[in-house]
Amino acid sequence: MCCARNHHEEPEITENPTGRADADERALRARLAARLLDLDATVGVLGRAFAEAGFELALVGGSVRDALLGRPMPDLDFTTDATPDEILRVIKPLAEAHWDIGREFGTIGLRLAGEQVEITTYRAEAYDPDSRKPQVAFGSSLEDDLVRRDFTIGAMAIRLPELTFVDPHDGFGDLLSRRLRTPGAPADSFTDDPLRMMRAARFASQLGFTVDADVFAAMRDMADRIGIVSAERVRDELVKLMKGAHPRRGIEVLVDSGLADHVLPELSRMREERDEHRRHKDVYRHSLTVLDQAVDLELERQEPDIESPDFIVRFAALMHDCGKPDTKRFEPGGQVTFHHHDVVGAKLVSRRMKALRFDKDTTKAVARLVELHLRFYGYGDAGWSDSAVRRYVTDAGPLLSRLHILTRSDVTTRNRRKAERLAHAYDDLERRITALQEKERLDAIRPDLDGKQIMALLDIPPGPLVGKAYAFLLEERMQHGPLGEEEAARRLRAWWESVQG
Template sequence: MFLAQAHTRLAGALDALDEILGPLGKMFADAGFELALVGGSVRDALLGRDMPDLDFTTDARPDDILGLIGGWADAHWDIGKQFGTIGMRRRGYQIEITTYRAEAYDPDSRKPTVAFGRHLDDDLVRRDFTIGAMAVRLPSRVFVDPFGGLSDLQEGIIRTPGRAEMSFSDDPLRMMRAARFASQLGFTPADEVVAAMTDMAERITIISAERVRDELVKLICGREPRTGVELLVATGLADHILPEVAGLRLERDEHHRHKDVYQHSLTVLTQAVELEGRYAERQTEQGIAADDPQRIPVPDFVVRFAALMHDVGKPATRKFESSGAVTFYHHDVVGAKLTAKRMRALHFDKDTIKKVARLVELHLRFYGYGDAGWTDSAVRRYVNDAGDLLTRLHILTRSDVTTRNRRKAERLAHAYDDLEHRIQVLAEQEELDSIRPDLDGTQIMALLDLPPGPAVGRAYRFLLDQRMEHGPLGEDRAAELLREWWAAQQAQQAES
């Protein structure tokens, strides 16, 4: 049944792409060259997935490719020419055509050495996995599968066309791709693939941080990111790319009971994925605009990665008390710093680093709300501290409840429901998403007869604190409080 459906899906995808495949295949054939749709494009077509990017392979050399597509493509670029790849855009599709090639890494180099090939099968054997080593010859549309990729697609298995050790030696990043496919597709790596990943894990260190980062993002944004992370940790790859996550596997002490931090973090990640979808659906129903900073994209790397990393500060802060209790004081602050450091090492952009680290830092802020209750001032501070991350903080905080005690879980859920309701009520009353003092900097300088400088900043922070504590004051009351505060400041300076 699967095989018949897969071929039907493939035929349908090829028909839908005929305006691209037909002319392109004929163009190469008329010039005496072979051309085939290949790799992920074929795999995705067989699975019925979207194909926004199209990958082709050919025996034509890069200069020949450029000569053929120059007047056909809407735009083209040759940034990958030295590796045999020419990129182009045609009618909204991103297209890459690569000369048949063999590539291998020098043991001490991050850059591949490229040798061009002459036959399709020789090119396919050098691809990462059998499910990416299938092709469709054009313009004939002959399906080519020399290594059983369709069967592995049916069985949900990740295998390499040749020996796994040779494949991962050629390109160590393929080890991360195995984990990424486990996450994206829910597939299981073959035993020999896992063994090779384990034996060769250290070789990932020769790959550039940018390439590792890009694979990690795809893994975290997959359908089952927990599965991918578990594979990284089990094979030792995480020791090199995410050592903080691998370090969550704390040794258990029979005299000191505490939850398994590693398994807890994986559960939080899984729950964050589920809640991400719920919040996104709710926002759609509420008509929240796509460009609203609180709008949750699906998948959302920021909230997912924060969920995975939220407790990475625990190993460094764990202490055993004389009572037998285990504490992790300030692990939120330590974890935020460790998260930012790891993301910088992986060359993430500053904005993404700031967001993820801030969520890690804030993930404990809610606890205690249900027991002691919060004033309106505390609620305002919670919203203000979260800023554009408030919805993500809702997701992370709710996901962080993994207790098996049903009554405790229900109590925490009820408490957070109450907090969200209070935030909504206050937001309707006070526009919480843009809390500002009742007087701006210009008004402060005029009122106190001050030039721009640190004193204005201190006055601004005083008024902001008053706004947090008491809600909207109005300009007259704010001015009165500001004068009183300024008089007290000057009196203190005179005494000192």
């Protein structure tokens, strides 16, 4: 399969080594040709510059895959027989900017014609069994470089400047078949870089592809090897998985392969527990359904304070019941309960995210959603006072939109009447929240008097008593709404007298 060689002409893939000529294949070929034409100011310029300097250059890996699929290409990846020093000599006269932070691994970065570019010397990587860092050895040919890549769909290249399509492992065919295979033996690939097992799950999520049986078997056999990979790299793959178009597929790959036992053991444990109403095979399956529904609601609602795809709400949906295994109790009559699993789950998910080196804000947000996910239940039966609605909003804080999504997604009952009743109840709660927000600005609830006013009114210095007085006024504000300064002062004096007396 090759493209037109004159860079002034529109690139066109003319060969069809797979023997297929269906609409999907033609669409992929046309998409790649059009993308290469659009990128001539970068791809063409670099290809001609390296050729004139006597070096090989190829667009490679994820860049070719994403061009074929019509996906965004935030970075362009190239590979070459030039060394890092030789790469720098070629690109310096062309680049708008360049950097060599990856020089140790043979990679030079640059910006050209507005595109972010990475150029890497042909290489082969291998992990020492006891090391977290790859050992880098430079290779000698494009074919050798391609065979060491993670999957066949990332082992395709475009030789430059002639625009020859190189696909020794039929990655093009695997794109059409929507499956993940490795260029060589899966065990060799995962030995070289165990993180590739996480990438298989991530691609299942992002692309909706199926993991080949041989690849999946190797993942099961080698799952414990993920332990040598740094927590930061595992975390980054997990985030990409959760933000994919099909996160459930990626999670199922993690769990079924045994990888989750090592990176998210709390998730694996959920398979052992049935929920108290026996609506689902197990809590794990329930959580997958909640995840599916959260993804759909996130896209449907398009909340202005949530940038979709949103890791926080999706991960909270997946992990909201992770406290159930530790809180399972058998009650008289055979009923199973999971009291306080929300609080326990919040602690568990916080601990796991810290182990995976998530930042504090993201960790706190997910844990808080897990802790609050049961708060709504009972609203439809007993009704809430305005005070309770205020507290719901205040406790959720900036996570309120996400809490709406999580709470609605957690309704998975097959009882239509019950589902409709819960949906109507939450509709009513949201209407009341909107009405109170318009009236009272619930997102900024404060007592009617600030700290300075409290100290002046009670004639007390800064200290714990001011905090207690402030907490009293905040509770009054929650219970009764805005009081005004005069009424707040009256109630504060009465409280102070009771404390003093």
